[in-house]
Structure formats: C-alpha cells, structure tokens
Amino acid sequence: xxxxxxxxxxxxxxxxxxxxxxxxxxxxxxxxxxxxxxxxxxxxxxxxxxxxxxxxxxxxxxxxxxxxxxxxxxxxxxxxxxxxxxxxxxxxxxxxxxxxxxxxxxxxxxxxxxxxxxxxxxxxxxxxxxxxxxxxxxxxxxxxx
Numbered sequence: 001x002x003x004x005x006x007x008x009x010x011x012x013x014x015x016x017x018x019x020x021x022x023x024x025x026x027x028x029x030x031x032x033x034x035x036x037x038x039x040x041x042x043x044x045x046x047x048x049x050x051x052x053x054x055x056x057x058x059x060x061x062x063x064x065x066x067x068x069x070x071x072x073x074x075x076x077x078x079x080x081x082x083x084x085x086x087x088x089x090x091x092x093x094x095x096x097x098x099x100x101x102x103x104x105x106x107x108x109x110x111x112x113x114x115x116x117x118x119x120x121x122x123x124x125x126x127x128x129x130x131x132x133x134x135x136x137x138x139x140x141x142x143x144x145x
Contacts, residue, residue: 061067068076086093
C-alpha cells in the first residue's frame with residue numbers, strides 16, 4: 001500500500017511540475033509578445049515623430065523661401081560643378097574680387113534724347129473738360145518748343 005501511495009504521490013508531483021512548466025512557458029511567451037508589441041509601438045511612434053519633424057522643417061523652409069525639390073537641388077549642384085570647372089579652367093566668373101564689376105562688363109545706361117516736336121499734321125487726343133469724351137484736335141504748334 002505504501003508503494004501505491006508513493007507512486008500516486010510521484011505522479012501527482014510530476015503532473016504538478018508539468019503544469020508549472022507549461023504555465024511558466026505560457027507566461028514567458030506572453031511577456032515576449034508584450035515586449036514585441038511595445039517595441040513595435042515605440043518604433044512606430046519614433047517614425048511618426050521623425051516624419052512630423054521633417055514636415056515641420058520643410059514647412060519652415062517653405063516659409064523662409066529656401067525649400068528646394070530634389071530636381072532643384074540636383075540642378076543647383078550641377079550648376080555649382082560647372083562653375084567650379086570654369087574657375088579651374090581660368091575663366092573669370094562673376095563680379096571682380098573687390099566687389100565692383102570690371103569696366104568692360106559694366107552695363108551702359110540708356111541715353112534718352114530730348115523728345116522732338118510733333119509734326120504739324122499730328123492729332124492730339126484730349127479730354128473734354130465737362131464731358132468724359134476724348135476728342136482729337138490738330139496740332140498747329142509744337143508745345144515743347
């Protein structure tokens with residue numbers, strides 16, 4: 001009888017041990033899933049923060065008028081490379097070193113001659129003083145002298 005009780009006690013202990021191991025494994029799996037979920041949420045939040053920060057940076061650049069698209073940046077870089085090649089080739093580019101343009105590069109200002117008098121057969125359009133009508137009169141003298 002004592003042998004049967006020992007056998008039953010060992011079966012009960014083995015069953016309890018198996019249940020304990022199953023419960024521990026289940027708890028470990030739940031904890032691991034919880035950590036994975038938290039990690040995923042943290043990464044998503046970080047991604048959202050970075051995206052929002054970039055969006056704010058672009059908005060600020062747009063407000064300042066300094067925002068450039070990818071194509072604009074590439075064009076600017078291409079122009080800068082061309083400029084550097086021209087400088088390396090010895091071509092003088094841009095204003096002189098002292099801040100003033102070279103004399104041969106200065107733009108000439110247009111010269112405005114005095115207006116010549118109108119011909120006698122030319123008509124002059126004037127506004128009637130009392131009625132809002134334009135009418136033409138022939139010019140007999142040059143009013144400018």
